[in-house]
Amino acid sequence: MILQNIPQEKKIKQHNTITSGRYDFSACQLDVLFMLLASLDENDSSHKRYNIRVKDIELITGRKWNYQQLVESNEEMMSRVFKIEESDGLRQIVLFSEIKYLDGTGSFDMVINEPARSYFFELKNNFTLLELKSVLSCTSKHAKRLYTLACQWRGTGGHTYSISELKEMLGLKDPRGKEPEQYTKISMFKKQVLDVAKKQINEHTDIVFDYELLKVRGRSFDTIKLFCGFSKPKLQMEIDFNGNIEVQKKNGELLQKIANIKAIGIREDLAELWAVKYWKQFVDEKNKLTEIMQKGKVIEDKPAYLAGIFKKKGYV
DSSP states (O other): OOOOOOOOOOOEEEHHHSOBBBBBOOOHHHHHHHHHHHHHHOOOTTTTTTEEEEEHHHHOOOOOHHHHHHHHHHHHHOOEEEEEEEEEEEEEEEEEEEEEEEEETTTTEEOOGGGHHHHHHHTTTTTEEEEEEHHOOOOOOHHHHHHHHHHHHHHTTTTEHHHHHHHHHTTTSTTTSOOOOOOHHHHHHHIIHHHHHHHHHHHHEEEEEEEEEOOOSSOOOEEEEEEESSSOOOOOOOTTTSSSSHHHTTTTTHHHHHHHHHTTTHHHHHHHHHHHHHHHHHHHHHHHHHHHHHHHHHOOOHHHHHHHHHTTTTTT
């Protein structure tokens, strides 16, 4: 049996809102989500039914799926609320409006919920590029999530989160405090979540992953720094900034760099310039900014601050 028009090496795009969103999907639910992402085409109609074959995931990962577990997992995913912090408030949506099982085929159809379509199709530069086989090969749900975060930040070499923020993203802590927090002991968080993810990501994916726990505000660990990069040496990308930037933007790595810069709040034209000509300088200045803010300095307008630094040093 061969894969249904989905190569194992396929790169999939995931909206950064999904990458860094607050939700607790199981490993099975995440695999379904990633297979759906691999099936998308920008020309798809709003009512398209996406066919997901269980055998496709088994062929990629070598793991057998329990069909009854899949049915129960999908049912739970249909009722799972996806929470998105927006500038004017909290948005709550479900990603899918229908799932139908097709007898005798070992497959099911999925329909994307209309309010959620923008998080699947309106990606522009705001996406994370993932390798399908890598993310499916991780068995831990936390490894899958941390792999996607590593992919989001590999262009900068890593990212720093508060432990509380990361646990909320992984569904281990309810920001409202209504559900008990999981892995309250840092030793268990390391053993059951971080170390498991580190092992699986480094063994099965295209990413090198590590982390460091930090004591920034007191005697207890409250901050985590993720380190991530390409597992194999990449050829240096030669880009002619005087050439057709629209053609060059098709390169996934450049798009990711532009997206990372825009995520700080830098306008698009500057983001393109910095990604092409001043990427190393941007990473250095962003890391310096993070360090001084961790030490207590308040920077209310980070984009203006970085733009001022770049102008002062003659980059723009």
